[in-house]
Amino acid sequence: MHNPIDALIAEKGILLADGATGTNLFAMGLQSGDAPELWNTEAPEKIEALHQGFVDSGADIILTNSFGGTRQRLKLHHAQDRVFELNKKAAEIACNVAAKAGRRVIVAGSVGPTGELLVPLGAMTYDEAVDAFAEQMEGLKAGGAEVAWIETMSAPDEIRAAAEAAIRVGMPYTYTGSFDTAGRTMMGLAPKDIHGVVDGLAEAPLAVGANCGVGAPDILAALLDMSEAKPEATIVVKGNCGIPEFRGTEVHYSGTPELMSEYVRLAVDGGARIIGGCCGTSFEHLAAMRAALDGHRQPAARPDIAAIEARVGPMRNKSAAQSGADSAPAGRRTRRARG
Template identity: 50%
Template sequence: MTNALSRLLEKRDWLMADGATGTNLFNMGLSSGDAPEMWNEEHPDRIMKLYQGAVDAGSDIFLTNSFGGNASRLKLHNAEKRAGELSRISAELGREVADKAGRPVIVAGSVGPTGEIMAPMGPLTHELAVEIFHQQAEGLKEGGADVLWLETISAPEEYKAAAEAFKLADMPWCGTMSFDTAGRTMMGVTSEAMVKMVEKLENPPIAYGANCGVGASDLLRTVLGFAAMGVERPIIAKGNAGIPKYEDGHIHYDGTPELMGEYAVMARDCGAMIIGGCCGTMPDHLSKMHEALSSRPRGPRPTLEQITELLGGFSSANDGTGDLSDAPTRRATRRRRV
C-alpha cells in the first residue's frame, strides 16, 4: 500500500467523503441539461468553491467534477474530443484545493457510467468501454488525482471494463454501484454478486460499495449485505440526503443535517469505512456527519428494524439476498428518514 488513500486508510478507522456535486452546482446556477464538466473551464472558481465546501466540512476525500466527463457522455454536447482535457482540469482544480488544506485530503477522480448499454444487449463493446474509461483516467491522472473513483455503475461488464482501463492508466481506484431496483442495480446485480465480482477482478479496487440509489435506508441494507460477505476490503457508503421532492420548480431532498448525522454513524456501524453523501448532500449535511462520526463511539451493527426506526422504511421487501421478506417497507414505516 503506497498510494495516498491506502496510507490514510491504514491510519484511520473511518474516512469521510464528500456530498453531492450536481445539487451543489445547480444551486450555483448550473442549468438543467448543461454539462457540469464545462464549468471546469468556464467557472473554475465555482468548482473550487464546491471542493472547498467539502474540505471545510471535514471531508477527507472529495470527488472531482468529472462524473460525466467521458467521451460517450460528452458527445451529447459535441465535446467528446475534450474528455481527457476537461477531466484533467477538474483534477488540477482539486489538487490546488487539497494541497492547501493543511491536512491529508484525497482528490478522487470521479468516473461515471458511459450512458451506453454494454454488448451483447447494446452497442458498447468491452474494448470501446476500456478505451473510453482509459482516456478519462489518463486525464485525471495528469491533473493530479490521487485515486480514480468509479461511481453509479449498474452493469458488471462496465465495472470490469473500468477496472481494466484503470490498470492501463496505472492508477489506484475505488468503485461503487447504485442499487435502486428492489435492492439490486438496474442490471440486476445484488450486494452479494458485487462482492464476488470485485474479489475476482485482476485489478480490484482499494474500496468498493454503494452510492445514490433510492434512500439511506436501502443503501444501508446494501452495506449490511456487503459486510455479511466477510471481505476485509473497505466498504464505501454514499447515500442520498433523503427522498427527492419537486418544490417551487426545483428538486429538493428532504434529509436534514441532523438525520444525515444519524445516517453517517449508522453507516459506520453497518461496516462502512468510507462514508459520504450523494444527491442532495450539502456542506451543512457534511458538517453534521463529521461531528457525529467524530463524537459518537462505534456501536453494534444495526438491525434492519433499527435502520427503519431512524431513517424510514425500505422501498422493497428485500434486497434480493437471503430472506428479508419481513423487512419494513417505506409504505409501512415512515417515522423519520434521511
Template identity: 55%
Template structure:
C-alpha cells in the same frame, strides 16, 4: 499498491467523503441538461468552491467534477474531443484545493460515471470500447493529479470491470461503487453477493468498493450490510442520498436534514462502511453534522434493519435483492444526469 488513500485507510477507523456534485452545482447556477464538466473551463472559481465546501466541512476525500467526462456523454454536447482536457482540469482544480489543507491529508478522487450506453449484447457498448473510454478519462485525471480514480453509479458489472482494466492501464489506483436502486439490486440485476464475488476476482481490484445513490439512506445501509456480510475485511464505501427527492416549486429537493444524515453516517460506520459520504442532496451543512457525529458518537454493533428504518425511514422494498424476489434486470437506457 501503496497510495495515499490506502495509507489513510490503514491509519483511520473511518474517512468522511464528500456530498453531492450535481445538487450543489445546481445551487450555483448550473442549468438542467448542461454538462457540468464544461464548468472546469468556464467557471473554475465555482468548481474550486464546490471542492472547498466539502473540505471545509471536514471531508477527507472529495470527487472531481468529471462524472460525465467520457467521450460518449460529452458527445451529446459536441465535446467528445475534450475528454483529456476536461478531466485534467477537474483534477487540477481539486489538487489546488487539497494541497492548501495543512492539518490533514485530503484525497482527490477522480470521478468516473457510467458511459450512458448499455453493454452488449443488450446494447451496443462493447467491453473494449468501454475500456478505451474509461482509459482516456483516467489518463486525464492522472495528469491533473488525482490520487485515485473513483467510478460510481454503475449498474452493469461488465462496465465496472472495464473501468478496472482502464485504471490498470493508466496505473491509477481506484475505488468503485454501484447503485442498488431496484429492490436491492442494480438496474442490471447485480446483487451485493454478485458484486463482492466478482469484484474480488478482478485482476485489478479496487482499494475500496461499495454503494452510492440508489433510493434512500435506509436502502443503502441494507446494501452496505449485505456487502459487509460477504467480505467484512475489505474497505467499504457508503454514499447515500440525503433523504428522498420531492418535487416542489419546479425543483427537486431532498428531505434529509443534517440531523438525519448525522444518524446515517454513524449507522453506516457501525454497519461496516469505512468511507462514508453523501450523494444526491448532500450539502456542506450535512457533511459538517456527519463529521461531528462520527467524531463524537461511539461505535456500536451493527444496527438491525428495524433500527435503521426507525432512524432513517422505511425501506423502499421488502427484498434486499438476494432472495429471488427482486424485479428482473431492465434494458432501458438511462437518461444522462450529473452525479448529484
C-alpha cells in the same frame, strides 16, 4: 499500486467522503441538461468553491467534477474531443484545493457510466468501454487525481471495464454500484455480489460499495449485505440525502443534517470505512456528518433492518427477497450528474 485510502484509514480510522456535486452546482447556477464538466474551464472558480466547501466541512476525500467525463457523455454536448482537457482540469482544480487544506485530503477522480449498454444488450463492446474509461482516466491522472473513483454503476461488465482501464492507466481504483431497483442495481447486481465483479484482474480495488440509490435506509441495508459477505473489505457508502421532492419546478431532498448524522452512526456500526453523501448532500449536511463521525469512532452494536428503519425511516426500495421476486431488470437508467 500506492494505496492512499488505506494509509489515511490507518491514521484516522474511518474517512468522510464529500457530498453532492450536481445539487450544489445547480445551486450555483448550473442549468438542467448542461454538462457540469464544462464548468471546469468555463467557471473554474465555482468548481473550486464546491471542493472548498466540502473541505471546510471536513471531507477527507473529494471527488473531481468529471462524473460524465467519457467521450460518450461529452458527445451529447459536442465536447467529445475535449476528454483529456476537461478531466485534467477537473483534477487540477480539486488538487489545488486539497493542497491548501492544511491536512491530508485525497483527490479521487470521479468516473461515472458511459450511458451506453454493452454488447449484447447494446452496441458498445467491452474493449470500447475500456478504451473510453482509459481515455478519461489519463486526463484525471495527468491532473493529479490519486484514485479512479468508479461510481453510480449498474452493469457488472461496465464496472469491470472501468477497473481494467484504471489498471491500464496505472491508477488505483474503487467502485460503487447504485442499488436502486428492488435492492439491486438496474442491471441486476446484488450488494452481496459487489466484491466479485473484478475477480481475476491484475489489481484489486482499494474499496467497493454503494452510492446514490433511494435514501439512507436502503443504502444501509445494502451495506449490511456487503459487509456480511466480506467483513474484511473496505466498504464505501455514499447515500442520498433523504428522498427527492418536487416543489414547483425545483427538486428538494428531505434529509436533514440530523438524519444524515444518524445515517453516519449507523454506517459506522454496519461496517463502512468510507462514508459520504450523494444527491442532496450540502455543505451543512456534510459538516453535521463530520461531527457525527468524530463523536462515534467506536462502532456500537451492528444494526439490523428494524433498527435502521426505527432510526432513519422506512425503506423505499424492497429487495427481491423481501418482495418475493427474484428477477433482474432488463432496462437501465443513466444519470447525467452525480448528486
